[in-house]
Amino acid sequence: MVQKIVYDWATGKIYPNFQFFFSFKFRDLNSINCRINLRNLILDQYPYFGNVLGELWKNPVGLLFIFDGLDEFNDRIDFADTRRDTEPQSMCTDPEWWCEVSDIVYSLIQHKLLPGCSVLVISRPTALHLLQKAEISIWAEILGFVGDERKEYFNKFFEDRAVAEAVFKHVEENEILYTMCYNPSYCWILGLSLGPFFTQRDRKQQQVPKTITQLYSYYIYNILKNHSREIENPRDVLLKLGEMAFTGVSEKKIVFRNEDLIKYNLQPSQFLSGFLMELLERDDSVQSVVYTFPHLTIQEFVAALAQFLTPDPGDIGKLLSEAHSKGDGRFEIFLRFVAGLSSAQAARPLEKFLGQFLHQTTCGVIDWVKEKVEGQIGNMKSETGKRNLLNTFHYLYESQNKTLTQATVGSVKTLTFSELRLTPIDCVVLSQTIGLCDTIQHLDLERCLIQSEGLKRVGPVLHKCQALR
Structure with missing residues (x-):
């Protein structure tokens, strides 16, 4: 940009x-x-x-x-x-x-x-x-693609117009994927991940991804399918790559050097090139090769994936709590991916090449999400409390665990997000959460800056609310 x-x-x-x-x-x-x-x-x-x-x-x-x-x-x-x-x-x-x-x-x-x-x-x-405390005269939100521009992107991405229309039709019917399409980078990942479902006869249409985690799962699946023959143990390499990615997320580091690869016992290879891009960097007139993931969200997903591949996960709840405690948002997307990978729908395609995810880790993640949601339900007075509760709703959405959602928020009577800016994706997540609740006595969305697209997402479940502000 x-x-x-x-x-x-x-x-x-x-x-x-x-x-x-x-x-x-x-x-x-x-x-x-x-x-x-x-x-x-x-x-x-x-x-x-x-x-x-x-x-x-x-x-x-x-x-x-x-x-x-x-x-x-x-x-x-x-x-x-x-x-x-x-x-x-x-x-x-x-x-x-x-x-x-x-x-x-x-x-x-x-x-x-x-x-x-x-x-x-x-x-x-x-x-x-x-x-927030800076002297800023103009704030602007980068809207990306709006309206028909999203459809235009897929028409240009796929040479076959029938495939382009089929992919876009699926995206349009899925609220979370369609809302994601404002971002050109997400559109690119959508095209790479969804295309094979509409071009290969052996792909079943009912398995098309519906959440962001499932989408990224199929993005990695397609890389593994095309490159897994080039390496004996893809699980071992993905674990090491994920550990490096996790360190990068922890340190806000997205550019990696040869010494980083050596530290994690990684070798530049055709297989690794499916996940990392090589860039030439100039330093004091000397050019050197550095490595980066195609998009930060891919790094965050691979970091999350590593948590399910390690043979010795330790205390996964402690790791997730430490990540959650960082107040600058660096682990926000990582945690959503971890929650999402606890679902069978997201894990299944990757397990074909990487082997079974550790059951102990999956159970630990579900327990942690349950604990976080229950801890945040009664903490909606501060902006931080509201934001943290909304993030836990994202964890529930990505997990696609309806039993967990109903057990943790099904009996909630009051939800307050006043003065918290809600994006269209937030509204999709909020809509599904409310849809799995019993009657909400009071829903406060005052000054949440919900515009037409967000209102369209949350509108169908508002009948469950006795009082709306």
Whole structure:
């Protein structure tokens, strides 16, 4: 997306008032472990600006700084902490001053450094709370594909128009998959995962994935089906790859180097290339190969999968609780995948190539989800409590365990999500949860910013609510 913005600006389509764009990825900034100034930060990526930066500082209004992937940044930027404005070691009001990278980003956003310049910060929703105290004039949600654009994507993805229509028809009939289609990356995974169901005669239509976990399960299944002959023990390799992926999620790391592969006893191979992309990275004029998963959600899924492949799972409940305790959302999608992989529908296709998932782990995950839901039901007063409860509903949805859902929330009388922004996917999850409940005496959705698509999802179950706010 950032490339598209920069390209449109360079070709004169947008933002004619800006003279220069400087784009940075937080994942790259993570590698800077010493104090640096803005001048050198720019010259590290744009060395040809060496002789003109002094002039650029004089007219900051013509500069746009783009910082992509706040959720991937290892250092925490606390905009509520005013000490940055008073402590000399943290203050950064001059582009020539040496500071921590986080101080430079903070000072640019808060207009302390180069006042008058513009800053665009891009983040997953999981890290938006970090910006709540920042001086931000415009908030924008990236909508991605809307309406017929989703259908257009599948028509372009598949050469066979009949297959494209069949895949889109299935997606359209499944609320969660259709809602996911706003994201082009999800559309790509949908195309890869669903296509074989409508092009291969041996695939049964009733097994088409219905949840996000099931979708990713079939994405990995297709890789294993095409590459499993190239390796003796795919389970062992997926376990090691998943352990590396889990460490990456823990450390907000999405780029891996040869030393990471060696640490987990992984060898670059045709089989591994089905899961990791090779990229050339420049470092001090030397090119080296680094590795990354095609999408962060794929890394998160493989990390979750590893929990079911290990022969010695230890205390899975403790691991999940520690992950859940992280307040920055880094494990949010991982936990949904773990809950989803406890279901037979998601596990079954992978077990054909990887062997049986450990029953002990599956039971431990179900017990943990049950404990979390029951613990959150009575904690809906704070925004954090509401968000945590909604996340547990996502765990229930991905698990597709109706018995568990009815046992934990079936008798709930009050649900309060007021002032918590609900996405269309949240509304799908909430709809299924309410659908499995007895009568809800009071449902509070005040100021949840539910728009037409979200209302369409939750509307069919509102008759179960005696009072709606």
